Amino acid sequence: MTADIDTFAVNTIRTLAPDVVQKANSGHPGAPMGCAPMAHVLFSKFIQNNPKNPKWINRDRFVLSNGHACALLYVMLHLRGFNVTIDDLKSFRQLDSKCPGHPEANHGVDGIEVSTGPLGQGISNAVGLAIAEAHLAATFNRPGYELINNYTYCILGDGCMQEGVAAEAVSLAGHLQLGKLIALYDDNHIQIDGDTALGFTEDVPKRFEAYGWHVQVLDDGDNDLAGIAAAVEAAKKVTNKPSLIKIRTTIGFGSKNEGEEKVHGAPLGEADIQNVKTKFGFNPENKFFVPEEVREFYANVSKKSEEANAAWDELYQKYSQEHADLAAELNRRQKKELPKNLIESLPTYTPADAPVATRKLSEILLNKVAPILPELVGGSADLTGSNLTRWKTAEDFQHPSTQLGSYAGRYIRFGVREHGMAAIMNGIEAYGALIPFGATFFNFISYASGAVRLSALSKHQALYIMTHDSIGLGEDGPTHQPIETLASVRALPNFLTFRPADGNETSGAYLAALSNRTRPSTIILTRQNLPHLAGTTIENTLKGGYVLQDVEGKADLTIVGTGSEVSLAVDTAALLLKDGVKARVVSLPCWELFEEQSLEYKETVFPAGVPTLSVEAMTTFGWGKYAHASVGIDTFGASAPAPLLFKKFGLVPDAVAEKAKKLVAYYKDTVPENKLRRPF
């Protein structure tokens, strides 16, 4: 590699990226131009990934945390020969393009590991990617077979640096001593409001040192390619700390407005683009131009990655012979096949079994499932003893020097870092061969919702185990009691929400969540004990909703509940029967799966002509979809022992029965709307 070709390549990036943004007439040219040198160094000297086998498990991962700079990422992937053509670059930000306005994982472009743009997520995903690498290396590597040893590289900007989610994740990364995580901080002194002096004057290197990171500072990120390369080399040599390289750059380097906010979020304009091209010795008339030398240079880089991949394949062949069981296991996981004995391991219950909290049922299940599902890794945001997510044989995921666990451990002590936890889960899942889970009180999924949303958008199979699901948590009070929370997650696309009623439904919820490989799930669990109900089964749960208890003859109403309110519905039905009111009981643990059933099936659950009453110890918001009237809580909760709260909020059999009678009376002479049949 000569200095000339490097500069030539950098200048190619600096002229190509603005073309991409200009053609779209929308986007962010400044950061791509400023980050071109560091991106070039990473993609030409360091990142080993193979366009011909983009899912190679030991590829180096690259995350562009400042996702708005994605013209840069698309350009780099194009240059390295990934499936981004010049035409794709020309379709940037256009309808049905592979190159949307911010990078999206699982959206058709190889080499995009995670979705970024929402600031702070990418660097946190990178922590997850590095955790996954460390864990899989410890799990699968054997003497002479360093199968897994890739690096995770990340570029991030000032915005990511300011986000709390990033602070949470990088603090944990420091604790975990993730030596193969290398982050390049694009320090350009500019954010959208203007100079970072307006609101971001902390000493970033010192902060990262405080987190336990290895930190280097580079003054001339616009030109000093050798310095960048040397810093990355030095970072690789520090094996027990993640590395931050702070690199001073000029946003929009080359533009007549370089160094100013103007170049951040709008196209440069044709005149300035011509100026840029001229300045870098390019023909200003050429658009989307890649010099042949540069194309060849990058093709050679990719060829080296291809060779590395081939060498790895050879190693893996030998490994498959010497460690057939491990190879089979890794193959299974990469194919996203669940262990064959998973289903039989799921606990089942009968009404004769003693009442148990669903969080406890989850713990019982994890104790059975975790040992046979080694791809399951995760932990709690410092609520292990409350979430009950740690199985008996679990080892902590910790740097071995701490003597608190090892990298082969699968239980992650996330700390009180809910948002970081969720973003890290996304990164772990993006790596492959792992199913991440995270836990906290259900109410605090709201702390993490920025990342939960990206689990859904990016199709990451992340499992959110959320306990203390309602006022049933009792004395901790309204600051900890979810009300709007369930509606929030139900409204999120591509996300499964489970609120199981008892042991069988808990097993069913886990089976569904583990089987859905492109959808995140939340399993929402009680603090308090619940009885095991007659009629619950794993199979029923997989349908999302079903008739738990029918009546003889014509029903007066259907009572539908979820979680702890299903047994309340059963008790209410018994009470009503004494008064001659016949109530069917429906359990609806997962709306999303229920929606996917046939209309025919759904109408057996909510038969036409029978009014439906919903009962759920939280907001009634959204129940209009299924219910003609709803019992719930549309205010905040309160602090008291749980049984008193259920009474206070009218979630006890006599109060619900009262409402049920009103519903029946209301529909005495009129036919209730069939909620399942809609005009379109």
Added chain:
Amino acid sequence: MTADIDTFAVNTIRTLAPDVVQKANSGHPGAPMGCAPMAHVLFSKFIQNNPKNPKWINRDRFVLSNGHACALLYVMLHLRGFNVTIDDLKSFRQLDSKCPGHPEANHGVDGIEVSTGPLGQGISNAVGLAIAEAHLAATFNRPGYELINNYTYCILGDGCMQEGVAAEAVSLAGHLQLGKLIALYDDNHIQIDGDTALGFTEDVPKRFEAYGWHVQVLDDGDNDLAGIAAAVEAAKKVTNKPSLIKIRTTIGFGSKNEGEEKVHGAPLGEADIQNVKTKFGFNPENKFFVPEEVREFYANVSKKSEEANAAWDELYQKYSQEHADLAAELNRRQKKELPKNLIESLPTYTPADAPVATRKLSEILLNKVAPILPELVGGSADLTGSNLTRWKTAEDFQHPSTQLGSYAGRYIRFGVREHGMAAIMNGIEAYGALIPFGATFFNFISYASGAVRLSALSKHQALYIMTHDSIGLGEDGPTHQPIETLASVRALPNFLTFRPADGNETSGAYLAALSNRTRPSTIILTRQNLPHLAGTTIENTLKGGYVLQDVEGKADLTIVGTGSEVSLAVDTAALLLKDGVKARVVSLPCWELFEEQSLEYKETVFPAGVPTLSVEAMTTFGWGKYAHASVGIDTFGASAPAPLLFKKFGLVPDAVAEKAKKLVAYYKDTVPENKLRRPF
């Protein structure tokens, strides 16, 4: 003050707090026992607040950020003579108690400034309280009249230290050089999962120094009362930096399990409580015992605060004469009266006015309103140029040494810190005499939802100005396009959500939001231009929903929309009329205010017998409440120019008209359900 009485008082706290938790049979005794010394020092030597006038504006503010330790706070307020009786202490965590499981602002106990428990919020609120103090001091103080000069004290624990929201807020606090903010970090090495070594090993003092804080470290927080007092004194002397005092303590000090996680979240048990009392020289049989000397000692402390308040009153009397206008202004604000000329300052529009984006209409309004509403303070999470929240005459809130503004400035550069911004807003509002606002893209309110929820729970009038409200933001794509977001905020209790359709509705939304003094609001605004519609008025908007456009004779359907989809509904109605289908158009900018109207009024908006079609460019979740069928987006969005996206998702007149016809056909022979009349 003698050493003896201090130790005696500390031991009183250490024996009283466990009684409170034990009686409740629920709660957290460990932190109150460990923090007793620092709490005693603060409440006896530093915090000036007057139980007889708890809303004294210049009182020192105290925030217990580790809110689970609230037995401590209730005990301290009791000792200082606030309205927490021994009986109140005995009712801790019981139904309808003034002393819920975590401290709640505006819940009946004076001296509780903000709601804490959700970790990281309190310290972030404290930053807001300190911003408010700095701003009001700069605004109202005059030579010889240092009216506003209180301190904000905060105790926080390891959990708060790990939360991203706190990281965001304390970074900004350092930048803003908030010298009157003093935080005491209860460094007890224990969190719920066990030793902090499990996941929290960063160098906290170094991190805070990196943020620009003044940092002190104390080794013996269990005994060294003089050291704590000296550190607080030293912190007060550093006037251009917030101060952190890291204090090593023993959780559950005095318990046989002191220093262990066991004492964190469960009552000690009677035996251990007796052991504790014996150890501290108390009669183990006495419960809820406060020695007379200690009671007297604290009464004297409060007496001194009372005298300080009286002296302040005297000063204020003189100030009222010399600076009558300023005093009148401060009085008005404290009474939560809006300026009389507010309403007339609100812009109004006619359909003849050119189409404008509602974010731009918001900017126009802020330019008129901000100058006459000096209590309005706030800013954007680094999206000023997109949110359009900075009025022309605004000055930045900055430390004067930066030469970027002054503490009298009202525009806050929050940085890319959405969660911190919202928590800071809560703190500013809690101070009094200010109405805080914050802005970002609507999609990123999800980053802040932990704090937004507490705005609602604590009745803080916080104003969330959220732009780029839908797929209408276009090219930035699905990572930035809200889908589930509106349902999430609509489901939140005590929260007003406005999605105005044009200029008059934007003015109405602001008027409602500014007039509701105990409810937070969000005003959700478009990136793209919208026409001004015939029939929109401020008055109509205040009703939450209204008939924008009626038909002659019997209507075939009602089309209800919000925001940008109201003009879509109007266009659809026009298209339908060509085919002889008569569609009424309803605008529903605020569901919550609409719900508060009389049934009679509501039935004029959604008349019985007419089917309703909702149109909103986001999730249909929740619309079952009003609509018989819904047009919306129940998947994630996409990246493309906005007009193409509206077309792609069927949110254009011809596609909606198609759906409308299906709705009309569906209800040709049946009566649609009256959604407003319910059985209960």
